[in-house]
Amino acid sequence: MTDFSATIAFGLVRRLAAAGTDTPSLYLLISDAGAIRAVEADIAAEVQVQLGLGLRSLVAAEMGLDRLEEALKRNPDRPVTLITLDRWLPKLVTALDRNVVSLTRGGAVLLLANQAVAERLLWAAPNLRNRLSDVLAIRPDEAFGGPMA
């Protein structure tokens, strides 16, 4: 596995707080497939605690191309969007790549995927790859036994 900086939800949300949640940012978060649900829950909890906001959470398989525009719409009350790429969806990834400017307009977007999906995404979506604020290996909180950045 490529050696990306490791983090947990606490550190990730701390970064978002430092930059400000209205600042456009796009993170690719790589997680073990089995830990994805726990990471989602951790991020939602940290966004609530550190930023006092609700997390906008979308699952890629349920987004559908016809609902892409709706999915890309900003919600000022919930400026942090988590998109879980639960499996490889080439058409959706192409659509996200071509519309990456709309995706990142006015808020933070977190793409959460397992290693295999993340690798394919980085290769198949050059526009998106180039606009990533960072790529981070993310683990559930208990894996570290305490908060880290």
Place this chain on the structure above:
Amino acid sequence: MQTATDPKPGAVVFDRRQVYRPFLERLNPIGSSQGLLANGLIVAPDHDPRNAGDPPIHVALANTAELTRGSQMALVGGIGSGKTTELLLTQKELNRHGDAVNIFVDMADYTDLSEISPGAILATAGIRLYSRLRSWLKKRGKELPDAIKAAHGELRELAFGKTKWVEAEGLEPYGDEPDDDRQPVPVEVPGVMKLRLPALRSQVAEIMAKLDMIASPLLGDEAQITFLVDGLDRLIRPELFREFTEQDLQALKGTKISVIIVAPLLLWYDKSRFLQDYFDVVKHIPAAAPGPRSSAFLRQILQRRGALDLMDRTEIAAIAKYSGGVLRDLLTLARSSAEYAYRDAEDRIGRGHVNAAIKQLGNRYLVGLGNTHRRLLRRLIGHGEFPIENSTARELLVNRQVLEYFKGGVDYFAVHPALAKMLPKPA
């Protein structure tokens, strides 16, 4: 520096977020270029990247649009090379004339780029031009002609579609019963001559007619109309972009409306030379080549955004070097370095933070590289050879693992320096 108040009355504590947040906001590599331009954070190049003796790209494009109405220009460069910024600088340059009507459109703002069809550029430009025409006429105390209102309505229908109510189809003829309503079926008979560019599709021609109607009062008044079109470079594949050129831009030929469009990098290397043959002017933005002049330009970009407040010149030089001259990577590296420094509760960015950011960027470029890619990269590092006609090599170029440079009149390729640093040695 701002501080936050402590629970103890009268006491103040240091809030490190206030050190880094403004810097991060100014550095955002995916922030709006329009906002940066308005805030004076853009450093405009002082010459053409391919010829130090020529004016900068935005000046050359603006001059052409001003002197030759109806000219069609393409701006080509890799992802993150600063094409949108050049386009915005061009628009700013064009605004110097009072009669200039400049329409800047990022197609992604108007349509889903993965579902876009020819005619979309014309439709978007026409809709934007209509609102400009309304205010132009209002300033002159003139009414909007009904024919133009109607053209706008029809244009919107063509662009966004409409619901039509039609009679249900009749029943199929039964048995030997004659079908009096049978219509002739078209059969294409090919001619002996192949058109240089395919004929305009009927829908594109229809959209063009509406656009022409909307533009007519402005053109009749000798206004200088320029469409600046961004976003279609994200289609990556040259053939998709070419479809729009052959339809939308071809339709605009002869209208005295100028177009400046951003094109995907692969077209620059296309054997057919379509870009060079079709467009009146083609400008290429290579990555900023290593050298004193380019390095000074990259340093200036960071300094304009306040880098010297948070790091020393050696850190700025390292960021400039490992960005490979890709402007978005320059900002990404500076931003990541600042985030690492914030994470470490440091008040300044040190070399360790910059190194960590370089490693992250290098790893990002390393992901997904197979053996064939690695062989090509090593061949480029070791022997300076890069077979651009090879499809795998082109993938590396599109993904910015390989960068294209121009120096001393020569085009050459190099592995992105952040990737080169992280590329494992062969076993």
